[in-house]
Amino acid sequence: KKYKIKIDELTGANLKTQTAEFSHIRSVAIYPDLQLELDNGLIVNKETHDIITKENVQNEDDLYSLCIKKNWDISWYYYYKNWLQ
Numbered sequence: 001k002k003y004k005i006k007i008d009e010l011t012g013a014n015l016k017t018q019t020a021e022f023s024h025i026r027s028v029a030i031y032p033d034l035q036l037e038l039d040n041g042l043i044v045n046k047e048t049h050d051i052i053t054k055e056n057v058q059n060e061d062d063l064y065s066l067c068i069k070k071n072w073d074i075s076w077y078y079y080y081k082n083w084l085q
Helices: 046-054 060-070 075-084
Strands: 021-024 041-044
Touching: 021 046, 041 046, 046 060, 060 075
Parallel strands: none
Antiparallel strands: 021 041
């Protein structure tokens, strides 16, 4: 609500605000130091997050590949790579 996000940041679908989730770009299990960084995640619908989890996405390169496969937005990737530096 604070950032007024209205769409799933990957699929572009309308955000289901009651079930929307924060999806970490780099997984907490492997990158615990980034778990609280807002820039290490995207707001997505639960269904999108479920797909990401099912595909075992662990980092930005895994997520980028999934986005290409699913024809989802990839603009987050370039921002994220710059943020990491």
